[in-house]
Amino acid sequence: MRIPCPYCGERDAHEFSYLGDATLTRPDPAAADAEQAFHDYVYLRDNPAGAHEEWWYHANGCRQWLRVTRDTRTHAISGAAPARKSGEPA
Amino acid sequence: MSATNRNRLSAGGLIDRNQTRGFSFDGTRHRGYAGDTLASALLANGVRLVGRSFKYHRPRGIFSAGAEEPNALVELRTGARREPNTRATVTELYDGLEATSQNRWPSLALDALSLNRFLAPFLGAGFYYKTFMWPAAFWEKVYEPIIRRAAGLGRAALEEDPDHYEKATAFCDVLVIGAGPAGLMAALTAARSGARVILADEDFLPGGGLNAEAGDVDRQPAPAFAAGIAAELASLPNVRVMTRTSVFGVYDGGTYGALERVSDHLAVPAPFQPRQRLWRIVARRAVLAAGATERPIVFGGNDRPGVMLAGAVGTYVQRHAVLPGRNIALFANNDGAWRDMLAAQAAGAHVETIVDVRAEVAPELIAAAQAKGIRVLKGAQVIATHGRTLRSLEVATASGTERIAADTLAVSGGWSPCVHLTCHHGGKPAWNEDIAAFVPGTCPPGLSVAGAAKGILGLGACLRDGAETGAESARALGFTVPAHEVPEVADAAFALTPFWHVEGSKGAAFVDLQNDVTAKDVGIAHKEGFRSVELLKRYTTLGMATDQGRTSNVTGLAIMASLTGASIPETGTTIFRPPYTPVSMGALAGHHRGKDFRPVRLTPTHEWARAQGAVFIETGAWLRAQYFPRAGEKDWLETVTREVTAVRASVGLIDVSTFGKIDLQGRDVGAFLDRVYINGFAALAVGKARYGVMLREDGLVMDDGTTARLSPEHYVMTTTTANAAKVFQHLEFCLQVLWPELDVALSSISEQWAQIAIAGPRARDVLARVADGDVSNAALPFMGAVEGTVMDGVKARLFRLSFSGELGFEIAVPARHGAALAQALMQAGETFGITPYGIEALGVMRIEKGHVSGSELSGQTTAGDLGFGRMASTKKDYIGRTMAARPGLADPDRPAFVGFRPVDLSRRLRAGAHFLNRGAAPETANDQGYMTSVAYSPHLGHWIGLGLITRGPERLGERVRAYDPVRGEEIEVEICAPGFIDPEGVRLRG
Structure with a gap:
């Protein structure tokens, strides 16, 4: 698999490590349902057949976490964007 | 050697007759030419029998001229380079090549196990599954070894591969x-x-x-x-x-x-x-x-040496100038094979007969064949073959059966x-x-x-x-392609009538030559319900092994299709997966074998430690000094005991550069640390270090370490050696994904800084002689962290930390000064008998002191389990806090961290032993926890341990059993507080 790193260019997937679903948001620990929300956040994952947004870490490159869109059926990668949007401190 | 190259044409071919290549097959020496394959050179020298088949030990010859070869598998080379199952048809001939036939005993010509042929009625598809069922215990000890001896192909070299x-x-x-x-x-x-x-x-x-x-x-x-x-x-x-x-x-x-x-x-x-x-x-x-790839037609005796794909005959004649035989016949269902034979005839081969299953063949082909004196039998089928290697065929025609002499039968069923x-x-x-x-x-x-x-x-x-x-x-891709001319070649029409299997032919008719799968086996699979192609493959082994059914797959499924009445496309193919051709394990491993399996990281003081006589051990990716034996010491325990005693009595030093080291800078580092550690860091003063514990988001402990504040916006963190990369990745995730608004920049400095720990009552005296500034208790109190210089101006960071329970310091210098620092410390400590110690002694001292380490940070323990419950802040959120409160993780019955000593102090403790209450049967239901770490304590003079036991801290003084079924030991131990030395911390604050 080849991942188009926005900083380093297209690189082999071996340079990256995988984390999983990038659409999840860490719940508010102060919320009333925090326990259930954290349970879902830590353990529950969808397994879509098709486009999947997921975290990849460019460990052997720029050390940036990337939001990669991959088709789980074909491994076709349609995009990779930095986790940190521009303008935020780096 | 008079017969050398007796089947070679005197001219033509893509071989260099001026460059001979000597080789041997089964010990007999032959000669070929540059441009030959082993197969073409064997044929040139009249060698037609090259191996025995997989299951029935039937004699086999060369069947193809390429990667699809199912039969001509040989052992190539000898000794450590011996390579089994090498296809002779793709083996380029070189001078000195040594090849041996496979799967025969005692010799290729006389094979005792060819008796299997007469057992063929019992060795059909599914034979193993049906026959060797009972008694079950016989499978591993009796049946399998015999089958493995009788079946199978070449022998692997049993020595290490000398090549890279x-x-x-x-x-x-x-x-x-x-x-x-x-x-x-x-x-x-x-x-x-x-x-x-x-x-x-x-x-x-x-x-x-x-x-x-x-x-x-x-x-x-x-x-x-x-x-x-x-x-x-x-x-x-x-x-x-x-x-x-x-x-x-x-x-x-x-x-x-x-x-x-x-x-x-x-x-x-x-x-x-x-x-x-x-x-x-x-x-x-x-x-x-x-x-x-050309595919054959299946008929009785189609595996006899001398039966060969028609295209292969063409390749041997045209490319290698070799006549596979003196008297060639063709059995085909298509025009292409006719043209191959006509061309071979023109090049000097003798083609006597063409047998075609088709009743109608293009008149011009027939005329061309007859003009060259070739006899044509239309609407005819080969139903049997005879001879040790092929001597004659039986052909069924409309008018009856006749016997035709031929030493080579070219076969073509079309192309895949x-x-x-x-x-x-x-x-x-x-x-x-x-x-x-x-x-x-x-x-x-x-x-x-x-x-x-x-x-x-x-x-x-x-x-x-x-x-x-x-x-x-x-x-x-956006390139402009210039106009190009393609040479004109007039193509004759390709005419073919599908034909797969001569029904009712005599003798075994092989579909898959490599796996000895016959048309009858396909019939058995059909009869027994293994009709899907995937089941057919697994049940009969059709299409497996080195050739992956290159010449047999389509034929096999065509026969299955005719049995089920489905069409071939309805029957479908098995799935093709990589690799297309065999790839050696050596190539897949590349340089990553033996010592080079993965790179070893060396500490900055590695050479210095080697000079001190260190014994090294791999810990994670690092090679670290395990202990430093001296002449006369009889075992590692004696050495480690000496090292520990020296530290506790005076002073010792150890390289701790392998700890993960992370530089954190920015306005929000304090807030960031508060969110990743369970304990508070926002109030950490400049010049101070603090011990911290990190959880994973699921509430279990991830890692521990210390973080020091060097200046208001500059911190350095240490992690455990094992988790250095993981923690760094985790912190980057927290910063980039969870809290991008925080002003923090991370940098791994593990490689950039060497770090050496000195410990023992004389540690400050030693440090004072190396450091350029004041290292008194006032200037560098317990948990102090300052920047300064050592060795007359080398930039350094000094930390007053202790893992051993003794007065201790860690000195970090740029990595290139690491070895010099070790030497300077040795020199400075000479009068105190400073002793280098390894990670064994480090481990003993941390167990004596009751510190957790890798065995306790197992990924299954909570902060509460490890005694850090009270450290956890209740005033802030941090990673893992919410999930750590789950009932299962907060259960007071969970095994918790305590120390253990044997009741009989002469007994040795064993890590991994499980705790049982007195009188409880050794069953999982009665499991109370287990021993995580043990050591012989030089300080106490007996073995001590750390471990996790249900409600441990409430049970100090209680006696339980440490049960170790793996080593067959069971001893009584007493639960104690996990600090065997200086529990009040007087020494490290001294």
């Missing part, structure tokens, strides 16, 4: 797979557009089918035409021609796996050259021009395009009625197919299709 293997990566615009007519033209048109082209071909000579072609192309002999194009390609700077290279797999993102046989054609690789090289080729587009690579992404091939074969269906992205691989069977059409596909691929 490489891995490499290449990039190109267009990868062309196969250098036959289509591949050469595709590469040429793409290359002329300026695209970067890689042309890979498994043969040592580019040209593919052109090298076995008798006619002219572009007003020159076909092989010369191929050589001309190959030479032009090789001269272009944007082209890399890779011969002896098999592309074996299509992976994601335009990545292709290829194996280059760099030195397989040499007795021994040249100095510094690998035996093979595994390529990862990243191509924007690819053209598959892998050609097609090599669609394998097109299926590697799950694409299914489609059935083409015209050629009665599977052709490519949906291809992997970026892969186009050209020529015979696409089902185009005709030289002129292949040349045109190759040029067009190459041009399309280049254009798709």
Whole structure:
């Protein structure tokens, strides 16, 4: 698999490590349902057949976490964007 | 040697008669020529029997002239380089080659196990599953060893492979797979557009089918035409021609796996050259021009040496100038095979008879054959063969059965395009009625197919299709393709009548020669319900092993289709997966074997430690000093005890550079640390360090370490050695994904700083002689952290930390000064008898002190389990806090961290022993926890342990059993507080 790193260019997937679903948001620990929300956040994952947004870490490159869109059926990668949007401190 | 090359034509072929190549087969010496394969050289020397079959030990000969070979598998080379199951048909002949036949005992000609042939009625499909059922215990001890002795093929070398293997990566615009007519033209048109082209071909000579072609192309002999194009390609700077290279797999993102046989054609690789090289080729587009494989017709006795694919006969005659036999017959269902025979006849072979299953054959072919004196039998079938190696055939014609003399039977049932690579992404091939074969269906992205691989069977059409596909691929990438001319070759029509199996023929009729699967076995599979092709394959082993059914798959499923009444496309094929051809384990491993399995990281003081006589041990990726034995010490325990005693009595030093070291800078570091550690860091003062524990988001402990604040916006963190990379990645995730608003920048400085710990009552005295500034208790109190210099001006960071329970310091200097620092400390400590110690002594002292380490940070323990419950802040959120409160993790019955001592102090403790209450049966239900770490304590003079036991801290003084069924030991232990030395911490604050 080849991942188009926005900083380093297209690189082999071996340079990256995988984390999983990038659409999840860490719940508010102060919320009333925090326990259930954290349970879902830590353990529950969808397994879509098709486009999947997921975290990849460019460990052997720029050390940036990337939001990669991959088709789980074909491994076709349609995009990779930095986790940190521009303008935020780096 | 008078008979040497007796089957060689006096002229022609792509061999160099001036370069002889001596070789041996089963100890007999022969000679061939440069340009030969082992198979062509054996045939040239009249060797027709080359092996015994897998199951029935039937005599087998050479069946093909390429990678599809099912029969002619030999052991190549000897000793450590011995390589089993090597296909003679793709083995390039070299001087001194030694080959041995396989699977025969005592000799190839007289094989005792060929008795299996007479057992054939009992050895059919599913035989193993049905016969060796009872008694069950016999399988492993009796049946399997006997079967393994009787069946199976070559023997692997039992010594370490003396050669080395490489891995490499290449990039190109267009990868062309196969250098036959289509591949050469595709590469040429793409290359002329300026695209970067890689042309890979498994043969040592580019040209593919052109090298076995008798006619002219572009007003020159076909092989010369191929050589001309190959030479032009090789001269272009944007082209890399890779011969002896098999592309074996299509992976994601335009990545292709290829194996280059760099030195397989040499007795021994040249100095510094690998035996093979595994390529990862990243191509924007690819053209598959892998050609097609001829398939046989199944009939009784079709495995007899002398039965050979018709195209292979053509290849041996045209390319190698070898006559596979003196008297050739053809059995076919298509026109192409006729033309191969006519060309072979013209080149000097003697073709006596053509047997064709078709009642009608083009009159001009019949006329051409008869003009050359070839007898033609139409509407006829071969029903049996005779001879030790082939002597005669039985042919059934409309008028009866007749016996025909022949020492070689060329067989052709048509051609199957090599669609394998097109299926590697799950694409299914489609059935083409015209050629009665599977052709490519949906291809992997970026892969186009050209020529015979696409089902185009005709030289002129292949040349045109190759040029067009190459041009399309280049254009798709934005290259401008200059006008190109394709040589005209008039293609005769390809006529074929599908025919697979001679029903009612005599003797065993083999579908899969390599696995000894007969047409009858397919029938058994059908009868017993294993009708899906995937089940057929597994039940009969049809299509397995080195040839992966290259010549048998389609025939096998055609026979199954006729039994079920379904069509061939309805029956479908099994799934083709990588690799297309066998890839050696050596190539897949590359340099990563033995000591080079993975790189070892050395500490900055490695050479210094070696000079001190250290024994090293791998810990994670690092090689660290385990202990420093001295002359006269009888075992490691004596050495470690001396090192610990020296530290506790005076002073010692150890390299702790392997800890993960992370530099944190920014306005929000304090807030950030508060969110990743369970304890508070926001209030950490400049010049101070604090111990911290991190959880994973699921509430379990991830790591521990210290973080020091060097200046208001500058912190340094240490992690455990094992988790250095993981923690860094985690912190980056927290910063970049969870809290991008925080102003914090991280940098790994593990490699940049050497860090040495000194510990013991004399540690400050030693440090004072090395540090340039004040290191008194006032200037550097317990948990103090300051920047300064040592050794007259070397930048340093001084931390007053202790892992051993003694007065301790850690001194960090830029890595290049690490060894000098060790030497300076040794010199400074000489008067105190400073002692270098290794990680064994480090471990003993941390157990004596009751610190947790890797054995306790197991990924299954909570902060509460490890006694850090009260450290956890209740005033802030941090990673893992919410989940750590789950009932299961907060359960007071969980095993918790305490110390253990044997009741009988002379007994040794064992890590891994499980705790049982007194009187409880050793059952899982009664498990109270387990011993995580043990050590012999020089301080106390007996063994001590740390471990996790249910409600441990409430049970101090209680006696339980440490049960160790693995070692067969059980001893009584007493639960105690996990601090065996200086529990009040007087020493480290001194």
